Structure formats: C-alpha cells, structure tokens
Amino acid sequence: MSYKVPVEQQQKLKNKKFILQRWFYALVGILTMIPIILLTLEQIRNMKRDNNEFAIYLLFLVHSGCIIVTMIATALFCRISDGLLTTLTIILLLAYTGIHFYIRFLFDHHNSYPKNDFTVVTLRLGFALIMFIMLVPWTGIITYSYRMNTKKETICSRAAIFSWLLNFDTMLIISLLTLNIRSQADFDRNQLLVLFIGIPLIFLWFSMGKVMSKNKSRNGIVWTTFYILTIVQITHIAYVTYWSKYEYDLLSKTNATILMPLLIITFICGGTSILVHFLTIIISCSLCCT
Known part of the structure; x- marks a missing residue:
C-alpha cells in the first residue's frame, strides 16, 4: 500500500x-x-x-x-x-x-x-x-x-533601483570616511570631529533617500536636504579622490611604497562612489518628475 x-x-x-x-x-x-x-x-x-x-x-x-x-x-x-x-x-x-x-x-x-x-x-x-x-x-x-x-x-522599478544605489553608495561613503584616518597617531580631535559630523550626515542623507524611494514624497524639505547633502558628499569625495591621485603621483619621486596600497584603494573607492552618486542623482530626478 x-x-x-x-x-x-x-x-x-x-x-x-x-x-x-x-x-x-x-x-x-x-x-x-x-x-x-x-x-x-x-x-x-x-x-x-x-x-x-x-x-x-x-x-x-x-x-x-x-x-x-x-x-x-x-x-x-x-x-x-x-x-x-x-x-x-x-x-x-x-x-x-x-x-x-x-x-x-x-x-x-x-x-x-x-x-x-x-x-x-x-x-x-x-x-x-x-x-x-x-x-x-x-x-x-x-x-x-x-x-x-x-x-x-x-520588479526592477526605479524606486527599487534607487533604494539599492542608496545602500551601495552609503557603504562606499563610510569606507571612504574610514580611509581618512591614516594612522592611530593622526586619530586626534580633528578626525573625531570629522567622524562625528560625517557619519550623522551620511545617515541623514540615507534616511532622506529612503523616504523618497518608499513614499515618493513631494515634500520640498526632504528633496532639498537630500540634494544639498548629495552635493556636499560629491565635493568631499572628489577632493579625497583628487588628493589621493596627487599623493600617488608623488610616490614615484619619494619611492614611499608603504602608502601605495592605501592611496590606490582610496582612489578606487572614491571613483566608484562618485559614479554611483551620479547614478543616484539621475534616478532620483526621474522619481521626482513622475
């Protein structure tokens, strides 16, 4: 049976x-x-x-x-x-x-x-x-x-793509902020101040983006805060990436290869973050127009 x-x-x-x-x-x-x-x-x-x-x-x-x-x-x-x-x-x-x-x-x-x-x-x-x-x-x-x-x-909606870009970009920005701390000896008040200001701004930008992706909020304060913080982050990322490129060019003169891994990783992380940032802006603009 x-x-x-x-x-x-x-x-x-x-x-x-x-x-x-x-x-x-x-x-x-x-x-x-x-x-x-x-x-x-x-x-x-x-x-x-x-x-x-x-x-x-x-x-x-x-x-x-x-x-x-x-x-x-x-x-x-x-x-x-x-x-x-x-x-x-x-x-x-x-x-x-x-x-x-x-x-x-x-x-x-x-x-x-x-x-x-x-x-x-x-x-x-x-x-x-x-x-x-x-x-x-x-x-x-x-x-x-x-x-x-x-x-x-x-469902690959624009809101879902925008939310994913936010997650990935936030991870890159936190990584780039970490790379600003070059050594334990440099971990002074200035570095602590950068972290205490930078990390809350990153999560505020992330929160504003999540509100935009989920609710498609038409609140002008949300959109304005998000884009202002985006411009601030792009400026900071571009500065860090440019400075890493400048330091990398100096390595051939000083032959200080101990800094090379740090500068190359910073350049890769910063360049990727700038690209993802621009994609985030493009998708957010399309959400705003719908």
Whole structure:
C-alpha cells in the first residue's frame, strides 16, 4: 500500500529545508569572516601608532561588518537586490586584500615588512578568495531558488533601483570616511570631529533617500536636504579622490611604497562612489518628475 504525501506537506517540508539552507549560508559566511576580522585586529594591535596601514586595516574591519550585514539581509529576505549587494561587497573585499597583498609582497622588492606579516596577509587573502569562490555562487542560488519557490516576479522599478544605489553608495561613503584616518597617531580631535559630523550626515542623507524611494514624497524639505547633502558628499569625495591621485603621483619621486596600497584603494573607492552618486542623482530626478 503506497502512501502519497500531500502536496501542501511537501511544500512545507521544502520551505523548511530552504529556510535551513538560508541560515546555514549566513552562518558559513560569518564563520569565514571571523578569521579575517581576527587577523586584522591582531595586526592593528602589533603595529606602530604612526603606521599608515592602519587606515587599510580599519577599512577591512568596516567592510567585513558590511558583508555580514548584507549576508544576513540576503538570508532573511532573499531579494535579488540584497544578493547583488552581497556579491559586490565580497568582490570589493577581495579587490582590497588582493591589491594590499600584491603591492606589499610582489611590487615592493625592498622586503621592508616583518616576516610574519606575509603569513597574516596571505591568510586573509586566502579567506577572502574562499568567500568569493564559495559564497558568490551560493548567493545567486539562494535568491534564484526563493524566486522559483514563491513564484514572485522580479520588479526592477526605479524606486527599487534607487533604494539599492542608496545602500551601495552609503557603504562606499563610510569606507571612504574610514580611509581618512591614516594612522592611530593622526586619530586626534580633528578626525573625531570629522567622524562625528560625517557619519550623522551620511545617515541623514540615507534616511532622506529612503523616504523618497518608499513614499515618493513631494515634500520640498526632504528633496532639498537630500540634494544639498548629495552635493556636499560629491565635493568631499572628489577632493579625497583628487588628493589621493596627487599623493600617488608623488610616490614615484619619494619611492614611499608603504602608502601605495592605501592611496590606490582610496582612489578606487572614491571613483566608484562618485559614479554611483551620479547614478543616484539621475534616478532620483526621474522619481521626482513622475
């Protein structure tokens, strides 16, 4: 005598397995990030206060936090936008660690770094590579499976694109603000003032953008505040990017390769942020006109 499992029960069992897979995905991602964070904290603890690589290590910590947040959001909501943001943050982490490794140990022939740094930097790059190989395809599988299970169509509205650009741009701006702290010795009142002013302005800009994307608010104060803060951020990003380019040009004269990874990463982060900022303005203008 055969027993046929009801369709509803099969669907519940399938959904339960999928939920377990989503949380296992988030757990694996967090466990992969922990060694990267611990290795970076160990390097910060052992470095000198005037070491300019403090900014890079601080960026690794901030960016690792962003990856953990986006992976949890992907596991919770399984939206394509969250999956794409997770993928881009992992790619950026791999790019940052790869540039840092290449310039320190392949480009610099003076071998002016401690020997144990090679092991630490290589391990961090290895974990970032493992995360890229393992979690980027897994992220795509989870978002695709959720769409197939729920039979939901993907709606790429302008509001959804605008909201995604806000999330990505906010992450880039915070990263760029972190790179302004060049060393622990420079972490003085001026740097604290920049952080205390910059971070609230970033989240105010982000909040105004979310109001615009969700409610399509016609409130003039919201739109005016958003665009004023956008202009301020573009000016700051352009200044930081230009100054990094200027410092990078001076490296060939001074041969100070210790600053090269920091300046290249700052230039990449700033250039990407400017591009995303202009895309954000274009989409927000289209929302305003509808």
